[in-house]
Amino acid sequence: MRARLARLLADRPARDAAAAGLERVQPQFADLTAQNRRAALLPGWQDRAHARQSGVYHASMKGRGMEYAESRPYQPGDDVRALDWRLTARSGKPHTKLFREERERPVYVLVDLRRTMAFATRGAFKSVQAARAAALLAWKTVQGGDRIGAVLLGDEVCDELAPARGTVGALRVLKHLVQRAEPGRAATPLPLSAATERLRRLVKPGSIVLALSDFRDLDETARAGLGQVARHSETLLVQCYDAFEAALPPIREPIALADPVRRLELTLGERALADAYAQRFASRRAALQQFARDQHLRLVTLTTADDPFLVLQRALG
8 A cells, every 4th residue: 555655646746747738738627627716816897897997998888788677557758669568468558667787797708719729839828828817707707796608719619608607607618618629620710700700699788708819810700790799898808829929039940830731841040031920920919909999999918928817917907
């Protein structure tokens, strides 16, 4: 028994290192669950969302949704659009529906988990960073008594999760995050617009939305979907990227880059190539910034070397 225990203890560092390495390249359920403790330390948006001067979002306050409260007999001056037709038909007398402002603010996360997000030269993959940030927000949401919903975009499937309360709601999002991050086999992954269209149909007025992606294919359809959501909900965009995507390192020797589809050899030290590469990223980022300004959205960045907790802390604080 002692010999077996000694072997287990001796093997534990290797197992821990392997698990830590896996957490860097693919979202792990245990890691996302553990974000629960850190989420409790994040600033709450429940109070700040009511203050125009909060600075959390650049947009003016969007109205909350309305939920049914009760019906009463129709009175002169009532809006005929609020007539309760079913009760009117049963009673034979006109009745009006009364509504109250929803007490909670549903929170939605849009998480891009396609193959372009499975990349990093340092830290953790973009997909892992996005999943951790989404997990933090999911836990913070249910800790505040609100409901958490999600749109999770994979290579082949886009999951749509209606808002749910409590630990069960958060764990459901985490489970789907892990499942959807598994690489797909489709030659052409789904476009970002597939997720923004789902989000547009799912989100209710007055919600809070966090969209995490590298936004490489933010086309007109995706822009229209996000723009429509932003008109009635507080929306925060989080651009995920690796330092290698922003600028090439000054390496003189040729290096090989490969994925399951193609292989490319580059000499990164060539000035013209480095300048063109950096300009391409800068142009894409400038377009995203302009889009955010046009739609009055808040835009923050999350690199593969960042701590998602600290990024959200600054964004929500």
